Amino acid sequence: MFNGTDEKEFSTRVNSARLADYVSKHVRLPCKVLKMDGERITVEASDGGQVTVNLAPNADVLDTFIEVVGRVINPTTVQMLACVNLGSDLDLKLVNDTVELIHDPRFYSKMFH
Amino acid sequence: MSQYDSNYYSGGGGGGGGGYLQGGSPFSQGGSPGMRKSEVSNSLRPFTIAQINRATQAHTDAEWRVDDAEIGQVSIIGQVVSVQKQTTNSVYVLDDGTGSLEARQWVDSEAEESTSGGIEELRYVKVNGTLKSFGKKRYINATQIRHITDPHEIYFHILESIYVTLLVERGPPSNPAGGHSAYSAQKNAPSAAAKDQFSHLPALQRSIIKFIMDQPPRDEGVHVALIAKAIAATSGEDAHNISDALDKLMDEGHVFTTIDDSHFNVPS
Numbered sequence: 001m002f003n004g005t006d007e008k009e010f011s012t013r014v015n016s017a018r019l020a021d022y023v024s025k026h027v028r029l030p031c032k033v034l035k036m037d038g039e040r041i042t043v044e045a046s047d048g049g050q051v052t053v054n055l056a057p058n059a060d061v062l063d064t065f066i067e068v069v070g071r072v073i074n075p076t077t078v079q080m081l082a083c084v085n086l087g088s089d090l091d092l093k094l095v096n097d098t099v100e101l102i103h104d105p106r107f108y109s110k111m112f113h
Numbered sequence: 114m115s116q117y118d119s120n121y122y123s124g125g126g127g128g129g130g131g132g133y134l135q136g137g138s139p140f141s142q143g144g145s146p147g148m149r150k151s152e153v154s155n156s157l158r159p160f161t162i163a164q165i166n167r168a169t170q171a172h173t174d175a176e177w178r179v180d181d182a183e184i185g186q187v188s189i190i191g192q193v194v195s196v197q198k199q200t201t202n203s204v205y206v207l208d209d210g211t212g213s214l215e216a217r218q219w220v221d222s223e224a225e226e227s228t229s230g231g232i233e234e235l236r237y238v239k240v241n242g243t244l245k246s247f248g249k250k251r252y253i254n255a256t257q258i259r260h261i262t263d264p265h266e267i268y269f270h271i272l273e274s275i276y277v278t279l280l281v282e283r284g285p286p287s288n289p290a291g292g293h294s295a296y297s298a299q300k301n302a303p304s305a306a307a308k309d310q311f312s313h314l315p316a317l318q319r320s321i322i323k324f325i326m327d328q329p330p331r332d333e334g335v336h337v338a339l340i341a342k343a344i345a346a347t348s349g350e351d352a353h354n355i356s357d358a359l360d361k362l363m364d365e366g367h368v369f370t371t372i373d374d375s376h377f378n379v380p381s
Contacts, residue, residue, distance in 0.1 A: 010142055010163075010210060011210045012211075013210055013282060028210045030264075047334070059136065069192075084192060084236070084237065086264035087263075094265065095268055096273050098268040101271075101272065107275055110164075110180075111211065111212045111274065111275065111278060112161060
């Protein structure tokens with residue numbers, strides 16, 4: 001199920017604005033599910049931007065808040081590889097502040113890559 | 114994987130990599146002068162997996178270091194990528210987005226398996242343990258593994274890892290200037306402080322406390338007759354009211370009796 005993520009590869013946590021920097025790379029996108037539409041869902045990333053997610057064949061999207069582990073197709077679309085259900089209560093502002101700190105140059109190369 | 118495992122067992126006994134034993138590393142550190150057993154080796158510090166994968170070790174018995182700072186026990190949060198149960202231990206491969214790392218938990222025959230029994234793939238777990246290496250491979254010798262039930266803990270862990278890394282790098286934040294002066298003010302002017310601290314009390318009770326505090330400090334405190342006389346003189350209250358006020362102060366713990374029931378003092 002998790003073949004897409006090879007050991008050497010990172011899956012950095014991102015918000016919608018950061019997707020453009022990760023095209024064709026793996027990311028983790030914590031988000032809120034807005035709309036389910038067959039094979040694809042629309043989610044709201046932690047910075048409020050909307051992202052289209054193509055579901056993995058056997059994905060279980062159960063909760064309001066999920067973390068999409070996937071590959072970035074383009075700055076507004078992610079191909080899901082796995083889905084982590086995060087429950088019905090998540091402070092997206094806190095998540096976004098955390099995502100921004102992860103990408104802060106003071107910490108990114110030292111702690112998150 | 115199976116080859117790795119058989120290597121592991123044959124090498125484990127002689128190589129000193131044996132799970133629990135190495136935790137008592139004060140003895141293996143003996144080479145350093147003065148038998149310095151650092152306090153760090155007993156501490157538990159949150160990390161990202163990328164930090165763990167960058168940790169270095171001078172030789173196989175040396176302490177691990179991250180950014181040149183010694184580390185003791187480590188705490189990480191990651192997603193379980195795979196679970197492999199074996200007779201003597203379980204191996205979990207964890208990924209937290211910054212890298213991946215193996216965690217091994219030894220099966221304790223005495224304890225129930227309740228702690229590790231239900232660990233599921235794809236879910237986030239928190240792992241506490243010590244960093245070990247076997248050959249070129251490093252892993253966490255886990256003392257504790259549990260599922261994350263509140264997703265905020267994942268982000269808290271990231272923020273705490275950043276905080277602790279900064280703390281180790283720069284030292285603790287300097288104390289706010291106010292802290293010291295507030296303390297010394299209280300020392301110099303106890304009655305002024307009493308005013309603030311006991312401002313919620315009725316005037317009579319407050320004046321009793323102020324009176325006791327203004328006396329020269331003695332362990333046995335102040336005799337009740339002295340209190341009654343002084344308070345009666347300043348407030349005009351009768352002895353009965355003063356006695357009631359003292360009882361109330363006693364009940365609330367603001368004053369206490371010392372050598373006998375007639376001597377009162379205030380907690381310092």
